Amino acid sequence: MHVLIIDGLGILFRSFFARPEMKNDNDVYIGGVSGFLNKIFELLKSKPTYIGIACDTGSKTWRHDISIDYKSNRAKTPAELVPQFNLLYEMCEVAEITTIKREGFEADDIIASCAKNYASQDIQVHIVSGDKDLLQLVNEKVSVIDPFTRMIFNKENVQKKWGIFPNQIVDMLSLTGDSADNIMGVPNIGIKTAVSWLQKYNTLDSIVKNIENLKPPARKLALQKNLASAYDAKSLVLLDDNVPIPELNLLKCNINYENLRKFCTKHQLWNKELFQNEL
Numbered sequence: 300m301h302v303l304i305i306d307g308l309g310i311l312f313r314s315f316f317a318r319p320e321m322k323n324d325n326d327v328y329i330g331g332v333s334g335f336l337n338k339i340f341e342l343l344k345s346k347p348t349y350i351g352i353a354c355d356t357g358s359k360t361w362r363h364d365i366s367i368d369y370k371s372n373r374a375k376t377p378a379e380l381v382p383q384f385n386l387l388y389e390m391c392e393v394a395e396i397t398t399i400k401r402e403g404f405e406a407d408d409i410i411a412s413c414a415k416n417y418a419s420q421d422i423q424v425h426i427v428s429g430d431k432d433l434l435q436l437v438n439e440k441v442s443v444i445d446p447f448t449r450m451i452f453n454k455e456n457v458q459k460k461w462g463i464f465p466n467q468i469v470d471m472l473s474l475t476g477d478s479a480d481n482i483m484g485v486p487n488i489g490i491k492t493a494v495s496w497l498q499k500y501n502t503l504d505s506i507v508k509n510i511e512n513l514k515p516p517a518r519k520l521a522l523q524k525n526l527a528s529a530y531d532a533k534s535l536v537l538l539d540d541n542v543p544i545p546e547l548n549l550l551k552c553n554i555n556y557e558n559l560r561k562f563c564t565k566h567q568l569w570n571k572e573l574f575q576n577e578l
């Protein structure tokens with residue numbers, strides 16, 4: 300048995316930018332939802348017992364209380380994509396796929412909470428996202444699948460990709476920052492330096508305790524001058540895994556293919572080749 304927890308808007312955005320000009324005959328942009336649908340059907344081949352779509356609400360979260368600059372560098376959502384949010388939610392509703400949204404929390408926090416809760420029930424959790432922040436959740440019961448590269452990140456593959464273990468991802472990003480979310484970190488500390496320090500000292504706290512021994516000297520000085528920034532970044536990167544989430548049985552994977560087919564036909568998303576083995 301396994302549960303799929305999908306980063307809904309993350310997958311929608313990436314699908315949209317893969318085909319931003321795609322419209323149906325009613326001049327409605329559908330590229331994001333069409334790509335999302337294709338990814339869902341690829342994932343359903345694994346025969347999940349449960350499935351849920353975690354989504355942002357669009358409102359500010361507790362991270363904005365910590366940093367007013369959090370995600371302030373994000374470009375405005377393209378006008379062609381905005382209507383596809385509701386189209387996605389409608390598609391999930393007719394297909395009877397549970398979407399999970401919580402005011403004040405990001406989808407990543409919801410995913411973290413699902414991972415902790417459901418894994419504790421002795422079920423494998425497969426997170427579907429291309430967001431490297433979520434790699435901090437990987438353990439024996441939790442993996443992350445990038446649906447675009449088809450890379451499956453278990454503990455071994457995280458180490459192969461980044462040179463550190465999943466439980467060190469937060470400390471790496473605390474040092475390097477994360478430009479995607481406008482998280483500063485420590486200026487002039489890149490991934491190579493952060494990883495080498497973590498390989499030697501294991502944690503940010505241990506790195507700080509051994510700060511006089513750090514090399515090269517310029518990077519040591521950067522950390523000495525920006526310790527507060529590193530810990531501020533850590534508070535933003537660390538996911539909240541105590542968000543209220545649905546009981547696992549509410550995520551039972553019972554796709555209503557008939558309703559989904561009607562919906563996709565109406566919006567010209569339906570593809571015979573895609574559905575022929577599922578209906």
